[in-house]
Amino acid sequence: MEKPLKLLHASLNGRVIVELRGGVEYQGVLDGYDVPHxxxxxxxxxxxxxxxxxxxxxxxxxxxxxxxxISP
Amino acid sequence: MEKPLKLLHASLNGRVIVELRGGVEYQGVLDGYDVPHxxxxxxxxxxxxxxxxxxxxxxxxxxxxxxxxISP
Amino acid sequence: MEKPLKLLHASLNGRVIVELRGGVEYQGVLDGYDVPHxxxxxxxxxxxxxxxxxxxxxxxxxxxxxxxxISP
Amino acid sequence: MEKPLKLLHASLNGRVIVELRGGVEYQGVLDGYDVPHxxxxxxxxxxxxxxxxxxxxxxxxxxxxxxxxISP
Amino acid sequence: MEKPLKLLHASLNGRVIVELRGGVEYQGVLDGYDVPHxxxxxxxxxxxxxxxxxxxxxxxxxxxxxxxxISP
Amino acid sequence: MEKPLKLLHASLNGRVIVELRGGVEYQGVLDGYDVPHxxxxxxxxxxxxxxxxxxxxxxxxxxxxxxxxISP
Amino acid sequence: MEKPLKLLHASLNGRVIVELRGGVEYQGVLDGYDVPHxxxxxxxxxxxxxxxxxxxxxxxxxxxxxxxxISP
Structure with a gap:
């Protein structure tokens, strides 16, 4: 089992796709995140x-x- | 009685259908989850x-x- | 007086109708629930x-x- | 002053109108409620x-x- | 400075306009309220x-x- | 750095524009506020x-x- | 790794683009923020x-x- 935040952390410095509500998408290098938001x-x-x-x-x-x- | 999180846990490594608001659906192997989100x-x-x-x-x-x- | 969660518990193993926002409905046997979600x-x-x-x-x-x- | 939950409690066993978002309405006998939801x-x-x-x-x-x- | 809840309390027994989302409005005598909801x-x-x-x-x-x- | 609540407090007794969702706007004298809502x-x-x-x-x-x- | 709030803090006194839901955007100098909102x-x-x-x-x-x- 791989927890969501563990996968998020492992994705740091890699390129990710971030899909938002309303058909908006960001593609970039994941540089940081916070918990729990x-x-x-x-x-x-x-x-x-x-x-x-x-x-x-x-x-x-x-x-x-x-x-x-978030797609790593 | 089977609690939602217990069924979710039992579904790990199996294929699940995840239905979101707005007609979006994901079909994949459940690899992890967190609680309570x-x-x-x-x-x-x-x-x-x-x-x-x-x-x-x-x-x-x-x-x-x-x-x-989530449909296991 | 019958509290919502007490009625929900009493409905276990019976067929229920679950109405969601957006005209979506599920009809099935209630096998479990969690509190407070x-x-x-x-x-x-x-x-x-x-x-x-x-x-x-x-x-x-x-x-x-x-x-x-939820309609028991 | 009559607090909302006190009026709700006083409405038990009486017929109430419950108006939801989206033009949906329920009319029935109030049999129970919970706090704070x-x-x-x-x-x-x-x-x-x-x-x-x-x-x-x-x-x-x-x-x-x-x-x-809720209209008692 | 007049805090919102203090003004609400001072409005008890007076006629108020209550504007909701979606163009719905209630006009009536304020008989009670609760905190913090x-x-x-x-x-x-x-x-x-x-x-x-x-x-x-x-x-x-x-x-x-x-x-x-709420308009007192 | 000026924190939002400090600016809000400094705006008391002055005219403010308050923009809401849905194209609704209020223009009036700020007479009070509460925290954290x-x-x-x-x-x-x-x-x-x-x-x-x-x-x-x-x-x-x-x-x-x-x-x-809120625009002071 | 750069945490969101650390980047936000580093953006103080600089020009930022703030994108809201509904196609609304603000462009201005970031003068303050609060946590966790x-x-x-x-x-x-x-x-x-x-x-x-x-x-x-x-x-x-x-x-x-x-x-x-928020785009610094």
Whole structure:
């Protein structure tokens, strides 16, 4: 068994896909997170809305509330 | 009587269907969960939107917040 | 006076209707629940969307969050 | 001053109207409630959607989350 | 400075407008409230939906969750 | 650094704009607030819906839940 | 690893983009925040709705609840 936070921790410094409610997606390097909110820090993050690239961010603090899944 | 978390635990390493709000569904092997949030780790997960396959993920951390049901 | 959780407990092993937000309904045998979330385990559960049968599940963990009512 | 839970308690065994989000309404005899969730047990409950009768339930556990008002 | 709960308390026995999400409004005499939920008891309450009168209630327990504002 | 609650406190007795979800806005004198909910008391408050003035209130208790921002 | 709140703190006095649910965005100088709500104080903040500038605020208290991301 692999606990969600353990997998999240193992995903640090790797590229992840973060899917939010409303068809919004971020793809970037996971630079940090907090517990228990699962707020994330992403580096070099692309922002996609319904799979269309909308923007790029050097760093991003993503609130955990709106996250549907994180794909390492 | 079988408590929800006991059934969830018994479902580890088996294939589960995870239904989210908004017609989104994941089908994969249950690799982990946490308590009390019911965040899940799925392996080899298919992502379906209104029953149409949209993607595949080696590993997936699914937040418990958006889950409607888990079908072991 | 009959408290909600007492009635829920008395409904174990009986067939219940579980109505969720969004016109989704499950009909199955109540096999378990937890407190205080009111997550449920249903057996032999039919899934109905706007009264049309959409699927059948041997076992189902239904999160309490989305439940509107349980009818024993 | 009459506190909400005191009025709720005084309404036991009387017929109440329970209005939920989304135009759903239940009319039945208040058989129980819990604190602090305000989950309710209704007996002989009619279910109305936008004032049209949709169903009847001997007993109903209504989650407090979705309640807008209770009219004793 | 006048704290919200102090103003609410000072409004007891007076007529208040209670605005909810979704264009629903209640106008009645404030008969009680609780802390911290801000559930209310209203007497002789008119129910308005988008400013059109829809009903009248002798007494009403209004859950605090859905309240946008209370106007004493 | 200026903490949100410190700025809110410094805004007492001044005119503020309070933006809620759904295009609703209140403009009035900030007469009070509570912690941690950020419920507010406004005096001489105009109510605007999508920038059109809909009403005026001598006093208003606005629940913090629905607030998007407060502009002193 | 860089924790979300550490990055937020390091972003003080710098210009940030704050994206909210519903296509609303604020661009301003981060002047403060609180923990754990992540309510923010912004200075000289532009308000954009679907990328169109709608307003300007000297100071703004933005509730953390509605925030999707903060981009330093």
């Amino acid at each position: 699962m707020n994330l820090v992403l580096k070099n993050a692309d922002e996609l809305v319904h799979t269309i690239k909308k923007g790029k961010h050097d760093k991003l603090i993503v609130r955990g509330d709106n996250i549907i899944y | 019911m965040n899940l780790v799925l392996k080899n997960a298919d992502e379906l939107v209104h029953t149409i396959k949209k993607g595949k993920h080696d590993k997936l951390i699914v937040r418990g917040d958006n889950i409607i049901y | 009111m997550n449920l385990v249903l057996k032999n559960a039919d899934e109905l969307v706007h009264t049309i049968k959409k699927g059948k599940h041997d076992k189902l963990i239904v999160r309490g969050d989305n439940i509107i009512y | 305000m989950n309710l047990v209704l007996k002989n409950a009619d279910e109305l959607v936008h004032t049209i009768k949709k169903g009847k339930h001997d007993k109903l556990i209504v989650r407090g989350d979705n309640i807008i008002y | 801000m559930n209310l008891v209203l007497k002789n309450a008119d129910e308005l939906v988008h400013t059109i009168k829809k009903g009248k209630h002798d007494k009403l327990i209004v859950r605090g969750d859905n309240i946008i504002y | 950020m419920n507010l008391v406004l005096k001489n408050a105009d109510e605007l819906v999508h920038t059109i003035k809909k009403g005026k209130h001598d006093k208003l208790i606005v629940r913090g839940d629905n607030i998007i921002y | 992540m309510n923010l104080v912004l200075k000289n903040a532009d308000e954009l709705v679907h990328t169109i500038k709608k307003g300007k605020h000297d100071k703004l208290i933005v509730r953390g609840d509605n925030i999707i991301y």
